[in-house]
Amino acid sequence: MILARIFSNIYNQGGIILVDSKGQKYICGNPRRDNPVTVKLLKANLSWKLILDPELEFPEAYMRNELIIENASLKEFLMDLVKNLGRREVNSASYISKRVFQLWRYLSNFNLPGKSRKNVEHHYDIGGEKGEKLYDIFLDKDHRLYSCAYWKNDTKSLEEAQTNKINHIVKKLDIKKGQKILEVGCGWGGMAFEIAKQKDCEVKGISLSKNQINYCKNKAKELGLDNQVNFELADYREIKGQYDRIYSVGMFEHVGKKFYKAFFQSINRLLKDDGIFLLHTIGVVDKPSPPNKFINKYIFPGGVCPSFSQIIEPIEKTGLIVADTETLIRHYDKTLESWLERFLSKKNMVKDLFDDKFVRMWEFYLSSCAAAFRYRDLAVFQLQIVKNFQSAHRTRDYIYNS
DSSP states (O other), X not given: OHHHHHHHHHOSSOEEEEEOTTOOEEEEEOOOSSSOOXXXXXXXXXXXXXXXXXXXXXXXXXXXXXXXXXXXXXXXXHHHHHHHHTTSOSOHHHHHHHHHHHHHHHHHOOOOHHHHHHHHHHHHTTTTHHHHHHHHHHSOTTTOOOSOOOOOTTOOSHHHHHHHHXXXXXXXXXXXXXXXXXXXXXXXXHHHHHHHHHHOOEEEEEESOHHHHXXXXXXXXXXXXXXXXXXXXXXXXGOOSOEEEEEEESOGGGTOGGGHHHHHHHHHHHEEEEEEEEEEEEEESSSOOOOOHHIIIXXXXXXXXXXXXXXXXXXXXXXXXXEEEEEEOSSHHHHHHHHHHHHHHTHHHHHHHSOHHHHHHHHHHHHHHHHHHHHSSEEEEEEEEESSGGGSOSSSHHHHOO
16 A cells, blocks of 8 residues: 555654555554554545545545544644654655645745735634634733744743733833834734833734724723824824834735735835834745645645745845844744634533534644644744844843843
């Protein structure tokens, strides 16, 4: 069986028992003797689908309950599989399929304002009020942040880690009392509220999600910050004025390669001459690569994780200066695992809100991303960007000693 040989080639350590639709068993690698991890294929043609396009067919089969994993959770199975696979391709057919998809995406993906709104609505406005309940289930309770947290060695909870992230970014922005701040992609407003309270400044947050903006406006009134923090349903290309500080956390992944230059041109236009911009984005540590097919189809349509080179080139062409960079490589896997644990603890509630297929889709999304951040090619880049050298600090002491 070709699929069994592919699995055997992946596993350098450990292994699985693969069972086809007829009940035939295949030993792949060196599975443990007691209660070996077993993968059962319940459809006759599933084996060939997995060979030709594993990136999409594996999660879809799991969502349809046509692929069963025994003696391990999905997360445990994917962690072990991706640990063995590393940054290799599964097979040559998978490589060709991904490159064809990459070409199609480049030719067809235009994240103009209207398309960007639809892409954002697909994920962040999912199911209206049901979606709001979904995010309540697994995001941190203090700030409701849907981006990579910052885990110090002594961090004990997701809430603490997300507060760490806010404070780390605030220090990099070097915000002064009374300054005008712009957040591009404000989510549910957690960072904007905290910055306004900490630094006594005026914050404007923008998003393309109607649900998020409605939530933010109501929360601002609840916190008594509606005269200090304001939110607008707007695209970054539509914003006018100038700001002392601008930051964007977990939004750049939705911009699209064709619009990187337009994004940084907008930042250049909106940022004061002595201002600072902080970009926080998921990226790939390898050369530029196509987005994951499953993530693109079901989770974040239109999204792409840029390589570092893809970020730097349009910054240089815009005339902005990268004053500081930091790569966070041991933080998002732990964040995703925290989200997954909370999600699975309330999966019956999620099933009541949506259905079993949705639960399995999101379980695969959170589990596979955690594995990719831990063992494959995903990381988080933080770039501090300025217009001139005078805006930047000589050392990083202001970040770690304050």
